[in-house]
Amino acid sequence: MNEAALREAIVRWGKSLFERGLTAGSSGNISVKTTDFYLATPTNSCLGFLDPERLSKLDSDGNHLSGDAPTKELPLHFSFYEKRPQTGAVVHLHSTYATALSCLADTDPKDAIPPLTPYVVMRVGKVPVVPYTRPGSTDVKPLIAEIAGEHSAVLLENHGPIVSATTLDSAVFAIEELEEAAKLSIITRGMKVRQLNSEQIADLEKHFKLR
Numbered sequence: 001m002n003e004a005a006l007r008e009a010i011v012r013w014g015k016s017l018f019e020r021g022l023t024a025g026s027s028g029n030i031s032v033k034t035t036d037f038y039l040a041t042p043t044n045s046c047l048g049f050l051d052p053e054r055l056s057k058l059d060s061d062g063n064h065l066s067g068d069a070p071t072k073e074l075p076l077h078f079s080f081y082e083k084r085p086q087t088g089a090v091v092h093l094h095s096t097y098a099t100a101l102s103c104l105a106d107t108d109p110k111d112a113i114p115p116l117t118p119y120v121v122m123r124v125g126k127v128p129v130v131p132y133t134r135p136g137s138t139d140v141k142p143l144i145a146e147i148a149g150e151h152s153a154v155l156l157e158n159h160g161p162i163v164s165a166t167t168l169d170s171a172v173f174a175i176e177e178l179e180e181a182a183k184l185s186i187i188t189r190g191m192k193v194r195q196l197n198s199e200q201i202a203d204l205e206k207h208f209k210l211r
């Protein structure tokens with residue numbers, strides 16, 4: 001994809017995510033990586049009203065080249081790019097149900113999203129909760145570094161989900177699925193739920209490799 005098409009894709013996905021209520025106000029951020037540069041959403045921007053010309057462009061070391069000032073969550077996004085070299089895009093949202101799980105005291109910090117349906121296993125995998133750090137703080141870097149080799153998606157404690165993937169489309173599909181799975185897990189709380197068993201999960205992991 002050329003730069004203009006990538007810019008359009010960020011704007012299109014941002015608008016779609018915002019209009020479907022998957023992140024509100026100026027919350028959430030998106031970045032993409034190419035061989036030569038990064039594009040990121042500007043800090044304090046609304047994902048629903050992005051301007052392709054004003055997206056932040058960064059060189060391959062993360063230095064700001066053009067556009068508005070980048071999201072303050074660059075340290076968080078770069079933790080994924082550094083630890084998962086196959087990463088082509090990172091998406092962070094404040095989507096309601098995944099954020100609710102990030103706030104619930106009894107969410108399993110090693111495995112926050114119960115495997116209720118195959119799609120979450122195929123698209124997202126096991127999702128740990130990363131201990132709370134202030135939004136924008138570099139303190140999150142060692143915490144992500146610890147787990148990003150194994151996990152492409154995490155919940156930031158009392159904050160929300162963040163997902164990395166090889167392409168922007170697949171990062172968006174994954175964070176949408178994470179949100180749906182979080183919603184299912186919350187609306188079925190207190191009910192007799194049948195989760196996928198370990199054999200079914202292993203079979204999915206074998207057939208659908210996560211990157």
Ligand SMILES: O=C(O)[C@@H](O)C(=O)COP(=O)(O)O
Nearest residue numbers: 027028029043044071072135
């Ligand atoms: O929660 C926060 O403050 C950030 O993680 C966020 O979602 C928006 O920050 P910016 O991308 O810097 O606007």
Ligand SMILES: [Zn+2]
Nearest residue numbers: 027028135160
């Ligand atoms: Zn946030």
